[in-house]
Amino acid sequence: MVVEHPGGPDVLHERELPRPEPRDGWTLVRVMAFGLNRSELFTRRGLSPTVRFPRVLGIECVGVVESSSDPDLLAGTTVAAAMGGMGRQFDGSYAQYALLPTAQLMPVTSRLPWHVLAAVPESFLTAYGSLEALEPRPGHRLLIRAATSSVGMAALALAAERGVEVTATTRDPGKAPKLLRHGADHVLVDRGGGLGEGVRAIWPDGADRVLDLVGGVTVLDSLRLLAPGGRVCNSGIVSDDWIIPRFEPLEDIPSGATLTTFSSSSVNSGDWARRALQEHLHAIDEGGRRVLVDRVFPLAEVAAAHHHMEANRAVGKVVAVVQHS
Structure with missing residues (x-):
């Protein structure tokens, strides 16, 4: 879902883009779901001064490693990512695949379904x-x-x-x-x-x-x-x-x-975020904490999700799920 120029939710358009190619220091992630954030509304309106369009928005995601030059990051590893320039300095998570800096990926283990896991990181x-x-x-x-x-x-x-x-x-x-x-x-x-x-x-x-x-x-x-x-x-x-x-x-x-x-x-500074996120996911898996998902949209309906957020209807996290053929 690409924003070609700033505007309202309807500037989000579905586009077929080439799958990114992994390179040194970057990992290709198959995006399974992502949480939406109000900062993405801000960016979509053209109010983030460092962002250049066209741009694929999305400052966080969960998914699996598709390919990586890092030998410790095996294909199929479940990962989460947030911030660090996602959806601003480089294309983010509103897509089937995202090319992300390897250093900011957080491998996680969880029994949560994708749409619930996506509500957690940011x-x-x-x-x-x-x-x-x-x-x-x-x-x-x-x-x-x-x-x-x-x-x-x-x-x-x-x-x-x-x-x-x-x-x-x-x-x-x-x-x-x-x-x-x-x-x-x-x-x-x-x-x-x-x-x-x-x-x-x-x-x-x-x-x-x-x-x-x-x-x-x-x-x-x-x-x-x-x-x-x-x-x-x-x-x-x-x-x-x-x-x-x-x-x-x-x-x-x-x-x-x-x-x-x-x-x-700050989540990409040091290892505290990885430890805290995994501990939190363990507590959720064990039933000790709850995650409040407000509503789930498919990727193709991200514009409707933006309308929903801008109308202040949400209580908790708005999430999008990504389908793969």
Whole structure:
């Protein structure tokens, strides 16, 4: 599915392209399924300044090794991949085959079907990395903004194991029951204009930790919600706003508080992601954790999947599966 030029979902078109040829340092992967991400909507609109078109989008995938110059990466090995320039600097996962840097492939073992496995890599690793940055301790009060996003739902599942009390936010009151079923202790409906009154009604002293997945427009409000010595981690931009408007650090960051970030591009730095991903998949296989797949589309209907995401209908991960003849 190729984007020839920026635009709405309908600029995604099915094209027959030559199968990529593996070369030193790169491995040909037969893509079986992939999760979709809001950053791909951003890129499709032409708002990622480094991306040149035409481009095959897709920043993550799961599949099997088709061929590789790496003798340790045998054909048929199940792998996951995320970020590292996928779908931006080079063609990504919206295809039957993807030529990917060998160094960023993560061999995995799992009993999960492809459409469930595809919901895990980017969302779980971002949630895991964000919680590591926040360092919540048992008894802490954690606010997750945009909790119905795929990263938010993954963070809910992980936070439930850390003994923290969680308040989740959503703009849609109809999504509140699902958040409560998946680990939230409280749900706040975000109607814009700040969450101060709602958060203080639950926690008079404020939140110890805030995972802000909305982005620039809410970060300052998140800082105002903190208890003394609290911490905010901004790990998403579901608002599509990268910039914090009128940000004055000395005024806007409370004394003793911390503002940090976690970028999912970090998943290709070191071996932590491979270890964490395999441990997470083992926990899912054993029934200790859940993966929330919102909806599954075939590759040819990726444009419809983009429409679905842009309408904010999803709770959890939107996934596409790839058919091979």
